[in-house]
Amino acid sequence: MAILVDEKTKVLVQGITGNQGAFHTSQMIAYGTRVVAGVSPGKAGQEVHGVPVYETVEEAVHSHGANTSILFVPAPFAKDAAMEAMAAGIRVVVVLTEHIPLHDELELVAYARQRRATMVGPNTFGVISPGKCKAGFMPSVIYKPGPVGIAARSGTLSYEVAATLSAAGLGQSTAVGLGGDRIVGMSFVDALALFAADTHTKAVVLVGEIGGTAEEEAAEFLKTMDKPAVAYLAGKSAPPGKRMGHAGAIIEKGRGTFESKVKAFKAAGCAVAEFPWDVPNLVAEALKDR
Amino acid sequence: MKLYEYLAKEVMGKHGVPIPRGRVAASPEEAEKIAAELGEVAIKVQVLAGGRGKAGGIAFAATPQEARDHAARLLGIQIRGLQVDRVLVEEKLKIDRELYLGLTVDTSARVPLVMASTEGGVNIEEVPEKYIIKQHLDVHMGLYPFHGRQLARRLGLTGSLARQFADTAVRLYQVFREYDAELVEVNPLVVSGDRLVAADGRLNIDDDALYRHPQVPRTHEGTELELRVKELGLAFVQLDGDIAVMANGAGITMAVLDILASYGGKAANFLDAGGGAAIEPTARAIEVLLATNPRAILVNIFGGITRCDDVARALIQVKNTRGIPVPLVIRLVGTNEEAALSILRESGLTAFRSMRDAAAEVVRISHGPGGEL
Numbered sequence: 001m002a003i004l005v006d007e008k009t010k011v012l013v014q015g016i017t018g019n020q021g022a023f024h025t026s027q028m029i030a031y032g033t034r035v036v037a038g039v040s041p042g043k044a045g046q047e048v049h050g051v052p053v054y055e056t057v058e059e060a061v062h063s064h065g066a067n068t069s070i071l072f073v074p075a076p077f078a079k080d081a082a083m084e085a086m087a088a089g090i091r092v093v094v095v096l097t098e099h100i101p102l103h104d105e106l107e108l109v110a111y112a113r114q115r116r117a118t119m120v121g122p123n124t125f126g127v128i129s130p131g132k133c134k135a136g137f138m139p140s141v142i143y144k145p146g147p148v149g150i151a152a153r154s155g156t157l158s159y160e161v162a163a164t165l166s167a168a169g170l171g172q173s174t175a176v177g178l179g180g181d182r183i184v185g186m187s188f189v190d191a192l193a194l195f196a197a198d199t200h201t202k203a204v205v206l207v208g209e210i211g212g213t214a215e216e217e218a219a220e221f222l223k224t225m226d227k228p229a230v231a232y233l234a235g236k237s238a239p240p241g242k243r244m245g246h247a248g249a250i251i252e253k254g255r256g257t258f259e260s261k262v263k264a265f266k267a268a269g270c271a272v273a274e275f276p277w278d279v280p281n282l283v284a285e286a287l288k289d290r
Numbered sequence: 291m292k293l294y295e296y297l298a299k300e301v302m303g304k305h306g307v308p309i310p311r312g313r314v315a316a317s318p319e320e321a322e323k324i325a326a327e328l329g330e331v332a333i334k335v336q337v338l339a340g341g342r343g344k345a346g347g348i349a350f351a352a353t354p355q356e357a358r359d360h361a362a363r364l365l366g367i368q369i370r371g372l373q374v375d376r377v378l379v380e381e382k383l384k385i386d387r388e389l390y391l392g393l394t395v396d397t398s399a400r401v402p403l404v405m406a407s408t409e410g411g412v413n414i415e416e417v418p419e420k421y422i423i424k425q426h427l428d429v430h431m432g433l434y435p436f437h438g439r440q441l442a443r444r445l446g447l448t449g450s451l452a453r454q455f456a457d458t459a460v461r462l463y464q465v466f467r468e469y470d471a472e473l474v475e476v477n478p479l480v481v482s483g484d485r486l487v488a489a490d491g492r493l494n495i496d497d498d499a500l501y502r503h504p505q506v507p508r509t510h511e512g513t514e515l516e517l518r519v520k521e522l523g524l525a526f527v528q529l530d531g532d533i534a535v536m537a538n539g540a541g542i543t544m545a546v547l548d549i550l551a552s553y554g555g556k557a558a559n560f561l562d563a564g565g566g567a568a569i570e571p572t573a574r575a576i577e578v579l580l581a582t583n584p585r586a587i588l589v590n591i592f593g594g595i596t597r598c599d600d601v602a603r604a605l606i607q608v609k610n611t612r613g614i615p616v617p618l619v620i621r622l623v624g625t626n627e628e629a630a631l632s633i634l635r636e637s638g639l640t641a642f643r644s645m646r647d648a649a650a651e652v653v654r655i656s657h658g659p660g661g662e663l
Contacts, residue, residue, distance in 0.1 A: 075498065076501065076502075099498040100498060101470055101496055101498045101499035101502075102395060102470065102472060102496040102498065102499065103429075103467065103470050103496065103499065104499075106395060106400065106401065106402065106429045107429055107430065109400045109401075110401070110428065110429045110430055111430075125594075137594070137595055138594060139593070139594035139595075139624060139625060142624075152541070153541065154539055154540055154541020154542065154544075155539050155541065155594070156537070156538055156539025156541060156542040156592050156594065157539060157541030157542040157544075157545055158541070159592050159594055159624075160542060160545070160592050160645070163592075163623075180540055180541070182395070182397045183395065183397055183400050207541065209540075209541055209544060210544075212397050212398065213397075213398045214398075217398065232545075234541045234542075234544035234545040234548060235544045235548070236548040236551065236552075237547050237548045237550075237551040237557070238544060238547065238560075239527075239529065242527045242560075243525075243527075244525075244527060244540060244543070244544050244560055245525035245539075245540025245541075245543060245544070245560065245562040246540040246541070247498070248397070249540060249541075249544065253415070274552070275549060275552070275646070276545060276645070277644075277645070277646060
């Protein structure tokens with residue numbers, strides 16, 4: 001098993017005719033993902049790497065039963081595209097786009113709640129269930145199938161962690177990027193709830209960073225979860241008041257500090273790795289204790 | 291992006307939020323002229339920083355001549371490290387009470403949040419939570435007059451003031467939504483006799499939404515170098531250390547800074563070269579690093595959509611054109627790693643495979659031959 005996506009997932013690619021959309025469609029297909037349709041307004045009737053292109057999500061869902069959508073759509077049009085997907089009944093919408101306006105994200109989160117849809121992102125690398133399905137642009141070679149779930153706010157840092165896990169023989173059930181923005185659809189808590197219910201996942205790695213309170217909320221949830229978790233947090237040395245690349249990575253008015261997050265995780269019995277390369281040992285230890 | 295007070299108030303005024311009479315002045319003469327129209331005035335420096343009253347940036351004048359003198363004194367000085375180019379000259383308000391009203395986004399609940407208090411004024415940051423009323427809003431519903439009435443009632447306002455408060459809350463929410471605000475705030479919202487007036491105003495607009503607000507004047511915050519790098523579309527923060535850092539991805543760049551700090555080094559900057567950056571932008575980014583005059587440079591690339599060979603080519607390009615006068619420590623793994631390593635080798639450069647070894651090496655170099663620093 002896995003969370004969010006697996007070998008049965010029928011993926012729709014919105015923005016499939018663009019450079020990025022087309023390239024990563026080929027990569028996802030090569031990985032074994034069932035990409036069933038694409039949508040690009042004004043480009044209906046074409047094929048991209050053998051995938052039929054439609055004008056609307058509604059038609060793609062109707063004709064192919066797509067249940068998960070991945071967006072390669074520029075920021076000014078991303079809200080419209082994600083809304084269209086949710087309105088058409090798509091269950092999981094993966095929004096890769098960076099720089100989506102904050103107020104658009106507010107509206108997307110509100111509509112996702114109303115539709116009981118899951119929005120992954122925005123500003124994420126996507127989600128991958130190794131050996132089953134890749135819905136994103138992550139370098140798939142670093143992942144191996146296995147028992148560790150990964151939820152991360154940042155892409156490359158989670159690649160680093162995934163690669164060290166794989167090298168240590170600790171494969172992954174699913175790795176999901178939550179996104180680096182201030183407001184994202186799926187939170188650490190949402191991801192943990194799915195991993196908790198997934199029989200294949202034996203331990204979870206959380207890759208967090210300064211800013212916001214998502215890690216503190218995750219720590220609260222961990223107190224009720226009976227699977228072990230290990231965290232790595234970036235931004236220990238970051239100065240307050242400065243946005244560290246991600247819109248959400250900022251210490252404001254004493255909120256979102258590294259210390260607060262470490263304290264919360266430790267109080268929940270969750271080991272916090274000092275360095276990314278310490279994660280596999282901590283996971284192995286946590287699994288041994290069970 | 292933060293707006294100056296006078297611009298924030300201009301926007302609020304347009305949306306029917308009551309603001310004091312007044313205008314912005316860039317010279318003592320202008321300040322004098324405005325004061326002549328208004329009578330007794332407040333003169334307030336326009337800088338993108340809070341706490342300017344405590345820093346001496348606000349003065350009061352009873353006559354136009356006094357207004358001119360204050361403006362002459364304030365224009366050109368530095369308040370909280372920022373140069374004063376303009377002052378806002380506006381009617382001096384009789385202040386009976388100071389309220390607070392603000393709208394922002396609760397990033398935890400992921401909904402708009404309205405905040406109100408009867409304890410407004412310069413010390414709002416220190417006001418205990420229990421004196422600040424917070425109410426979540428539904429973004430698809432907005433802030434209705436009834437929300438405003440509820441807030442007024444919870445603040446203990448009655449009669450005409452309650453009505454004015456509710457109306458102001460509705461109008462401020464319109465500003466919040468229409469301007470893609472991260473924060474819109476009136477502090478203090480002054481009770482002056484029988485009227486409410488926004489004595490100070492803040493409006494911070496989401497950078498990612500600026501494209502749909504071309505009419506809003508742009509303000510610029512940050513060091514000269516930070517502004518230059520912003521033009522390149524890269525995420526950059528200047529720090530005070532001596533190891534220049536470039537990595538790909540915000541999280542890994544933060545992690546690199548942390549690792550350097552743990553090893554006893556100090557980073558000169560945060561620079562996220564982004565995912566999948568091509569040769570030219572990467573070369574530009576390396577040139578930015580050199581501009582910080584570092585003792586050493588650390589390049590850490592985990593190639594996913596970023597191709598290691600592109601990074602290697604960019605490094606060689608800069609080395610061969612303008613030269614890299616300081617030690618360069620490279621860590622490359624991932625996509626096209628082998629090609630990258632052979633490109634580097636041809637130019638006499640090597641690369642580490644582990645982040646740990648690269649970080650240790652660059653810290654060692656930065657401490658200098660005698661372990662100085």
